[in-house]
Amino acid sequence: MRKPTHPTVYLRLLAGAVLPAFRDAATLGRALDGRPRPGWRELLLPRADDLQSEAVARGHTGLGFGMALRGAAILAARDSVAQAVLASAPDGVARFQIPEIGFDRWLELTAGGLRGGRGTPPGAADVTVCFPRYRTALAALRQELDTMAAIGAGELVVTGVIPLADRLNVVLERMADYFPIPKAGPPPPHPARQPGRAQPERAAPVAPSK
Amino acid sequence: MSGPAEHKGYAESRRLFARASRVTPGGIYGHTSPVVAVPGDFPYYAARGEGGRYWDADGNEFIDFMCAYGPMVLGHHHPEVEAAAEKQRRAGDCFNHPTEAMVELAERLVALVEIADWAVFGKNGADMTTWAGQVAREFTGRKKILKVRQGYHGSHAWCSPGHGGIIAEDRAHIHSFAWNDLDEFRDLVRRHRGQVAALIASPYHHPTFGDSALPAPGFWAGVQETCRHEGIVLIGDDVRAGFRLHLGGSHRHFGFEPDLVCFSKALGNGHAISATLGRAELKVAASRVFLTGSFWHSAVAMRAALATLAVLERDDGIGQMRQTGEKLRAGLQARAQRHGLEVVCSGPPALPFMRFAGDTDWRRQRTFCADIARRGVFFHPHHNWFVCTAHTDADLATTFDAADAAFAAVKALG
Numbered sequence: 001m002r003k004p005t006h007p008t009v010y011l012r013l014l015a016g017a018v019l020p021a022f023r024d025a026a027t028l029g030r031a032l033d034g035r036p037r038p039g040w041r042e043l044l045l046p047r048a049d050d051l052q053s054e055a056v057a058r059g060h061t062g063l064g065f066g067m068a069l070r071g072a073a074i075l076a077a078r079d080s081v082a083q084a085v086l087a088s089a090p091d092g093v094a095r096f097q098i099p100e101i102g103f104d105r106w107l108e109l110t111a112g113g114l115r116g117g118r119g120t121p122p123g124a125a126d127v128t129v130c131f132p133r134y135r136t137a138l139a140a141l142r143q144e145l146d147t148m149a150a151i152g153a154g155e156l157v158v159t160g161v162i163p164l165a166d167r168l169n170v171v172l173e174r175m176a177d178y179f180p181i182p183k184a185g186p187p188p189p190h191p192a193r194q195p196g197r198a199q200p201e202r203a204a205p206v207a208p209s210k
Numbered sequence: 211m212s213g214p215a216e217h218k219g220y221a222e223s224r225r226l227f228a229r230a231s232r233v234t235p236g237g238i239y240g241h242t243s244p245v246v247a248v249p250g251d252f253p254y255y256a257a258r259g260e261g262g263r264y265w266d267a268d269g270n271e272f273i274d275f276m277c278a279y280g281p282m283v284l285g286h287h288h289p290e291v292e293a294a295a296e297k298q299r300r301a302g303d304c305f306n307h308p309t310e311a312m313v314e315l316a317e318r319l320v321a322l323v324e325i326a327d328w329a330v331f332g333k334n335g336a337d338m339t340t341w342a343g344q345v346a347r348e349f350t351g352r353k354k355i356l357k358v359r360q361g362y363h364g365s366h367a368w369c370s371p372g373h374g375g376i377i378a379e380d381r382a383h384i385h386s387f388a389w390n391d392l393d394e395f396r397d398l399v400r401r402h403r404g405q406v407a408a409l410i411a412s413p414y415h416h417p418t419f420g421d422s423a424l425p426a427p428g429f430w431a432g433v434q435e436t437c438r439h440e441g442i443v444l445i446g447d448d449v450r451a452g453f454r455l456h457l458g459g460s461h462r463h464f465g466f467e468p469d470l471v472c473f474s475k476a477l478g479n480g481h482a483i484s485a486t487l488g489r490a491e492l493k494v495a496a497s498r499v500f501l502t503g504s505f506w507h508s509a510v511a512m513r514a515a516l517a518t519l520a521v522l523e524r525d526d527g528i529g530q531m532r533q534t535g536e537k538l539r540a541g542l543q544a545r546a547q548r549h550g551l552e553v554v555c556s557g558p559p560a561l562p563f564m565r566f567a568g569d570t571d572w573r574r575q576r577t578f579c580a581d582i583a584r585r586g587v588f589f590h591p592h593h594n595w596f597v598c599t600a601h602t603d604a605d606l607a608t609t610f611d612a613a614d615a616a617f618a619a620v621k622a623l624g
Binding site: 124154 | 572
């Protein structure tokens, strides 16, 4: 559900999280070997076609998560919705890892305030959020991931103080209220429910369901 | 009972989960979601239960110390409860009217629970906690409801621990204070004087990812005194602990007197039923607050509840569970000590919990619970456990043997 945003918070996020990501995207674009080399637009605001490129998809995933984590600290300090969520979160250190792309960062929550950094956190992580495959992280970034199902299937591994990860996730998702990710349109009507159409053939179920 | 060599793995659970994830958001949602247990190292789907044990979809057998998160107070498939339910099922369950079973159950509960002059029924705890809040609002003409921080009262918007689909207005009149913090409670009452309709709290605090906390000396007496003085309706949420600590309600165990008390879980030994009981003064207000559901008058669940209460009373089920819980706690502590591990035990014996001291990321806890599950004992890593009357000394002995090995696995973590 979209929640109200605040212009001053928007400006701080722009200055503190989004603009640095543009700088990082430019650096990353120059460093990547892709032909043609991706620019900041492909890396930060990729179209669906852009994400077919491994280089763009990997770069976008790292930059997007980096931007969200930087933004989380700003939201914790400035945004009332994030503050309300974090008020019910236990203090602690959360580590975020996407090994396939070398992403390893942390956030530390102390009395409602967040600070973050790269690499090994200042103390032992109370919770670790690890995406074994970066494509899963990309889906999460684009809000296309059923997180609960992914955890149950082992595609997303959350170990430790789950309530801390849960609340931080809400704050990370809050970024999308300020900087909405273009969503695909509504799904087409189910073929079986379109009037006047024959029932399509369906694949046999894996096992009898009844 | 399955030993370690007989553990069959969780392939079928995972296969079902993969199918479910295609057709159900989250695959499994809510409190039984793998997310809050040990994903990948725990059963996801159950197949059947008998007494103090259940079998998962892979055929693994477990001594069940979660009891379906509370409902199975007499154990799975209790013969007397099921016979009563089956007899009613043959006569019919869902009618145009309630049945005599509803009258009998209300009379039985009112007789059991001293503060109660009337009873109503639903299906789940949240049906009742939400409705009880409405009754308090109707009775007092006030808006605000006070609750304990991290206190769980169900999945409805005013109290859900989730975030999705919640708007600020849902909780605009809900205010929280820390468990056992009488000063913070009284401060909230002062700040909202004349606006507080109700205080809702469980008889003791049982948060997930934390120790259970019993009421501090004087806490309930102070809460009750303030509620009486300020005209605040005191709602006891006995959904989780009800009929495990005292047959007359857990408030009797802890020595306080709510105005409304909500039960569910253990009431029907697995049959879906919940109840709110209240004082005579609140009966008219209660009659004004609309309450219904398509299946809320189900006679089968009411017959099951009557049978459950009868067995609990006849067999001193409360005493049995206390003794079993005390033995469980002592046995686990002794085994942990043998391995040089410090554990923290909390909660009443019938709803025990154990965790490892200093285990801030819960790694030892998850290792212990996953390992002992492979050895045929089901403990939840992050949620209080439940004892039932069907647990035997033999079950405990098996549990302690399995715990020995699981503690060794924890010790090996370093």
